[in-house]
Amino acid sequence: MSNLLLRLLTGKPPASPRTVSRETVAIELGNGRRIEVLRVRDPRARRIRLSVDERGPRLTLPLRASDIAGQRFVIEHGDWLLAQMALADSGAQPLQPHADASVPLRGRDWPVRWRSARALRVELAEDALVIAVPDTLKPAALPRALRDFYEGQARADVGRWLPKYLSGLPRAPSRLRYRVMSSQWGSLAPDGALSLDLSLVLAPPAAFEYVLVHELCHLIHADHSRAFWREVEARCPDWREQRDYFRASGRSLKAGLRRLIAAQ
Known part of the structure; x- marks a missing residue:
């Protein structure tokens, strides 16, 4: 008799997975703003926990906590979450060739100066970051x-x-x-x-x-x-x-x- 059939006949709950699972979910806060949260279900977790790092919001759930309970927890702490996300937001965006941009270095922002070249090079000039890019990149x-x-x-x-x-x-x-x-x-x-x-x-x-x-x-x-x-x-x-x-x-x-x- 298979383990699954035995559990069905005896009424025993299915065995809990012992590995960490991760998925990104969208949650709408009380103010209507939708944010993406990394939902992590961790067998080692003992309580629901919400955190923010440079990668974004993270919701950690114990195995017995439901997805709905996790969603409610995020909504209840929405103001705190948005404040922490604001602190972690650097404003830096990925560079696009020949688009106006600046990059941080040594405590200040350096404007990017683009030029065309056969090979890609990134060099620091006196007043700017000079990036030479080929036509195909x-x-x-x-x-x-x-x-x-x-x-x-x-x-x-x-x-x-x-x-x-x-x-x-x-x-x-x-x-x-x-x-x-x-x-x-x-x-x-x-x-x-x-x-x-x-x-x-x-x-x-x-x-x-x-x-x-x-x-x-x-x-x-x-x-x-x-x-x-x-x-x-x-x-x-x-x-x-x-x-x-x-x-x-x-x-x-x-x-x-x-x-x-x-x-x-």
């Missing part, structure tokens, strides 16, 4: 070139800052890489590999350098003890100001980067 090429440009700029910044800190560290990072991170700004692996969020290059240089200092100090103290923060403050006296900047503008930075480097 694959949709994914421009976001990829912009990501490469940002990584090159980030490496140049860290290359200027890193030498002055190395003498005060027990060892240098084993390697350095740039990633698009969801929540973190940086991380240090046990083997000394340092990862930095690529969107840091969009922030003011002082904020970017603070994150670098923060992660380097983990080479001295792996925790966030008072001793760790003393090391940070010795190298970055205004670290609290920079931390507050990320709390206020961090989601907007991450969202802006994702929109600019996402393939069309």
Whole structure:
């Protein structure tokens, strides 16, 4: 006898799936605005939870919660949700060749100046970002070139800052890489590999350098003890100001980067 038939005959409920499921749904708020929400059904969840990050709204449901209960929860918290979405909205839009645009870099917006060329190139001029594009351009090429440009700029910044800190560290990072991170700004692996969020290059240089200092100090103290923060403050006296900047503008930075480097 199959498990399904046995459950039907005995009246036992079907076994709950133990994997996470995700789907995007449209929900109309009380003010009539429709928004797309990523609905995640997670067997580990114990309560309904609503959150917003650079990718948009996310509704997490326990297995026993109904879709209707989740929809009601979103509507009840509609004002809060819209406020959080506004904070996360960077205003950055994907670039379209030869269309008026500006891009963020080092805490300011740079106008884009387009020109035609045989090969795609992205270069920083004194007063603008110059992008040379061929007549035929694959949709994914421009976001990829912009990501490469940002990584090159980030490496140049860290290359200027890193030498002055190395003498005060027990060892240098084993390697350095740039990633698009969801929540973190940086991380240090046990083997000394340092990862930095690529969107840091969009922030003011002082904020970017603070994150670098923060992660380097983990080479001295792996925790966030008072001793760790003393090391940070010795190298970055205004670290609290920079931390507050990320709390206020961090989601907007991450969202802006994702929109600019996402393939069309």
